[in-house]
Amino acid sequence: MALVPTMGALHQGHMKLMENAKKLADRVIATIFVNPKQFGPKEDLAAYPRRESEDFEMLNASGVHLLFAPSAEEMYPEGYATSVHVGGISTILDGAHRTGHFDGVATVVTKLMLQSLPDIALFGEKDYQQLVTIRRFVADLNIPVDVIGVPTVRERDGLAMSSRNTYLTEEERRAAPTLFAEITKAAREIAGGSEIVPTLQAAKEAILNSGFKSVDYVEARYADTLNSYENSNKPGRVLAAAHLGKARLIDNVPIQP
Amino acid sequence: MALVPTMGALHQGHMKLMENAKKLADRVIATIFVNPKQFGPKEDLAAYPRRESEDFEMLNASGVHLLFAPSAEEMYPEGYATSVHVGGISTILDGAHRTGHFDGVATVVTKLMLQSLPDIALFGEKDYQQLVTIRRFVADLNIPVDVIGVPTVRERDGLAMSSRNTYLTEEERRAAPTLFAEITKAAREIAGGSEIVPTLQAAKEAILNSGFKSVDYVEARYADTLNSYENSNKPGRVLAAAHLGKARLIDNVPIQP
Numbered sequence: 001m002a003l004v005p006t007m008g009a010l011h012q013g014h015m016k017l018m019e020n021a022k023k024l025a026d027r028v029i030a031t032i033f034v035n036p037k038q039f040g041p042k043e044d045l046a047a048y049p050r051r052e053s054e055d056f057e058m059l060n061a062s063g064v065h066l067l068f069a070p071s072a073e074e075m076y077p078e079g080y081a082t083s084v085h086v087g088g089i090s091t092i093l094d095g096a097h098r099t100g101h102f103d104g105v106a107t108v109v110t111k112l113m114l115q116s117l118p119d120i121a122l123f124g125e126k127d128y129q130q131l132v133t134i135r136r137f138v139a140d141l142n143i144p145v146d147v148i149g150v151p152t153v154r155e156r157d158g159l160a161m162s163s164r165n166t167y168l169t170e171e172e173r174r175a176a177p178t179l180f181a182e183i184t185k186a187a188r189e190i191a192g193g194s195e196i197v198p199t200l201q202a203a204k205e206a207i208l209n210s211g212f213k214s215v216d217y218v219e220a221r222y223a224d225t226l227n228s229y230e231n232s233n234k235p236g237r238v239l240a241a242a243h244l245g246k247a248r249l250i251d252n253v254p255i256q257p
Numbered sequence: 258m259a260l261v262p263t264m265g266a267l268h269q270g271h272m273k274l275m276e277n278a279k280k281l282a283d284r285v286i287a288t289i290f291v292n293p294k295q296f297g298p299k300e301d302l303a304a305y306p307r308r309e310s311e312d313f314e315m316l317n318a319s320g321v322h323l324l325f326a327p328s329a330e331e332m333y334p335e336g337y338a339t340s341v342h343v344g345g346i347s348t349i350l351d352g353a354h355r356t357g358h359f360d361g362v363a364t365v366v367t368k369l370m371l372q373s374l375p376d377i378a379l380f381g382e383k384d385y386q387q388l389v390t391i392r393r394f395v396a397d398l399n400i401p402v403d404v405i406g407v408p409t410v411r412e413r414d415g416l417a418m419s420s421r422n423t424y425l426t427e428e429e430r431r432a433a434p435t436l437f438a439e440i441t442k443a444a445r446e447i448a449g450g451s452e453i454v455p456t457l458q459a460a461k462e463a464i465l466n467s468g469f470k471s472v473d474y475v476e477a478r479y480a481d482t483l484n485s486y487e488n489s490n491k492p493g494r495v496l497a498a499a500h501l502g503k504a505r506l507i508d509n510v511p512i513q514p
Contacts, residue, residue: 082344085340107398144371
């Protein structure tokens, strides 16, 4: 049995997860839960897109077998007091910009896994740090579930599919693919032996010049630990987060030496 | 299948857990692991009694089916980064005196449960706050295990059995039962309608007068939430912790209105 946790507002990236789940398991449970614990006090919990009826139609069409869409009260009833904390990897990159975010993710994913005890659970590589964090606590807590990462699905122009893309105006939407283009260029150059710091700096400047309001980070990290990447033959990842209009977009690509 | 986690240095209290486990399940797994994460930097991790060969004999005689006695490296390999935190109940009483103790307990018990996925897991009421904390995170994280509390086993003079009793000199051992005697008296008086604060204060003084070095707390709490008890018809608990020689002893008894 496969579990595919989502926050709804489903798009083709989620459908790719469902498709992979159906290939790997005889039964697929999708979940929709906009988890309040993974949003900071100044973040977009209230604004996060909710499109339940469209989600139901997409899930029906996808052939998943069960949808679990609990309320916040069902997940966190009165008296609820427990959190799962992942040190190190959950406090860098997005964790440094979104305090408590990965504790919220770790807590809800632990609950969803233990509620259903699937054989496998699938997550998109789009949220790469989330995927690494989930692999970490699943191993650490001995949760008996195999974690499967699924490559990011992109629009034709390269923009990673994301529920938050709906926050973009038309003009912002035209600038958005620069994020992917620049980290792809940087990853290719680093794989080719370019110096890391100036390469990432150039990517950052190009992203800002294209219309992004600010850049939270553009970093090169080892793919498994998310420690700082140094030119080597090990697999790496360039990860970035930047603000465009009302949206905070994240993306990442492999460094393939 | 039943799980009985212990830190070894087994005594009749542990054997009572094994006995109950065998009544309730067809197979019983005992674990022995002196969990470094639940000892503070100034606590007795290095001194904690270890008696493996005696433990093995007792477990053999008890008829449990499997012993799991992992090393610290097996439980927390390099790169290990995850902890389970229980807010509220884990930060009061013993949690206030032993910072991080219950996070260590919650983390290792989560691991032991998910490693073996038992139907039930048994814990002594001697560590009453631990039992309440375990019930809390097991419910919160949806760990599919029933938590069973087993009443404290006592020496003839009332002293709660504990691996830490071996720290006591002969003279201290003679003073030790005062802890149980005084909280029992206090619980009876509170159940009978006595004012709570002076009753607990009198117990504290009697414990100190009997030779205890210091008292960490003597408190009356509701049995389920560990919130402060007020005279009522709900079940309560008097809990105490006090230092006698090198030992820190804890005990608790029910308030039965």
